[in-house]
Amino acid sequence: SKGDYRHFMLKEIHEQPAVIAAALEGRLGERSVLIESFGPDAESLFGEVRQIHLVACGTSYHAGMVARYWLERYAGVPVQVEVASEYRYRRVVVPEGTLLVTLSQSGETADTLAALRFAKGLGYLGSLAICNVPGSSLVRESDLTLMTQAGPEIGVASTKAFTSQLAALMLFTLALGRVRGAHADEQATLVEALRRLPHQVAEVLALDPAIEALSAAFAEKHHALFLGRGPHFPVALEGALKLKEISYIHAEAYPAGELKHGPLALVDGDMPVVAVAPNDALLDKLKSNLQEVRARGGELFVFADERVALEDGEGIRVLRLPHVEDALAPLLYTLPLQLLAYHVAVLKGTDVDQPRNLAKSVTVE
Numbered sequence: 001s002k003g004d005y006r007h008f009m010l011k012e013i014h015e016q017p018a019v020i021a022a023a024l025e026g027r028l029g030e031r032s033v034l035i036e037s038f039g040p041d042a043e044s045l046f047g048e049v050r051q052i053h054l055v056a057c058g059t060s061y062h063a064g065m066v067a068r069y070w071l072e073r074y075a076g077v078p079v080q081v082e083v084a085s086e087y088r089y090r091r092v093v094v095p096e097g098t099l100l101v102t103l104s105q106s107g108e109t110a111d112t113l114a115a116l117r118f119a120k121g122l123g124y125l126g127s128l129a130i131c132n133v134p135g136s137s138l139v140r141e142s143d144l145t146l147m148t149q150a151g152p153e154i155g156v157a158s159t160k161a162f163t164s165q166l167a168a169l170m171l172f173t174l175a176l177g178r179v180r181g182a183h184a185d186e187q188a189t190l191v192e193a194l195r196r197l198p199h200q201v202a203e204v205l206a207l208d209p210a211i212e213a214l215s216a217a218f219a220e221k222h223h224a225l226f227l228g229r230g231p232h233f234p235v236a237l238e239g240a241l242k243l244k245e246i247s248y249i250h251a252e253a254y255p256a257g258e259l260k261h262g263p264l265a266l267v268d269g270d271m272p273v274v275a276v277a278p279n280d281a282l283l284d285k286l287k288s289n290l291q292e293v294r295a296r297g298g299e300l301f302v303f304a305d306e307r308v309a310l311e312d313g314e315g316i317r318v319l320r321l322p323h324v325e326d327a328l329a330p331l332l333y334t335l336p337l338q339l340l341a342y343h344v345a346v347l348k349g350t351d352v353d354q355p356r357n358l359a360k361s362v363t364v365e
């Protein structure tokens with residue numbers, strides 16, 4: 001049931017602190033991730049991994065895109081990420097030592113399942129499914145599985161399934177890094193940060209009233225642009241997908257550095273631009289991208305770390321998030337974008353949990 005919540009989506013958004021805690025439960029050691037969480041064969045298999053192919057659809061694909069940055073940065077493994085409906089019809093080249101990772105909330109998405117079956121004859125080391133539904137086809141047919149423990153997700157727009165996938169993908173990154181000799185102190189720092197994560201998720205969700213207050217600026221608009229850099233580019237993609245799915249506002253996401261290569265031509269006073277600005281190494285670059293938007297009269301909405309020197313002003317609204325560990329920022333910066341899409345949809349009076357033309361699980365091609 002929805003309990004006291006008006007929609008399942010809102011309930012599921014607010015379940016995230018508990019869901020993230022469940023995704024981590026029993027999987028963290030003192031200073032590293034417990035590799036056994038991935039099954040008895042994981043340690044030897046992970047030791048052979050030289051490359052990863054990540055395959056998924058929709059929101060799960062965005063989780064995979066975030067994970068690419070993590071796996072390359074913290075486990076030193078090259079990663080290719082692809083939507084399942086493209087992957088399965090391509091002549092895929094599989095270098096020796098490649099692990100296939102599929103991501104799916106339902107474990108029944110037709111294209112993702114077909115991708116796994118297609119991959120069987122291609123010489124992969126094996127397959128890992130990161131999935132939310134025990135006993136689903138994807139889980140049954142994969143060599144290794146990591147369950148995301150998000151519980152049933154009813155809203156068609158995926159929220160808690162995404163953030164629990166990110167938590168699972170960080171566990172996977174650390175497990176793989178550990179087998180491959182990643183720096184022990186770095187591992188310990190990230191494990192500590194993971195332990196604090198459920199609490200930080202709750203802190204960010206407490207910004208809900210401030211985010212709701214921003215939503216009126218979108219309700220009458222027909223288009224919106226989402227910008228991020230690095231692992232926050234896929235976060236921007238996910239924010240744009242949420243907005244289009246439930247509010248029917250056309251939204252696009254770009255890596256901020258691509259702005260002047262085309263999309264800047266769209267920016268005017270009718271184009272709200274949402275930017276994700278954590279306090280990371282790319283911040284100065286992002287700030288100059290924001291200047292480009294301001295100079296064209298674009299209205300900016302910036303989600304920024306509380307330590308970032310950015311002020312509210314003419315045409316720029318800044319919403320501050322608590323300072324967080326860089327590595328986990330993609331998970332935390334997703335939350336305000338979920339809430340923003342939710343409130344805009346409520347203002348527009350759409351069917352939030354059952355958006356038109358969409359099904360929760362796409363079991364046909």
Ligand code: M6R
Pocket residue numbers: 057058059060103104105106107108109112156157158159245360361362
């Ligand atoms: O069950 P899956 O994770 O395999 O589903 C994949 C997509 O169909 C799903 O994420 C879809 O994009 C959601 N409606 C997004 O909110």
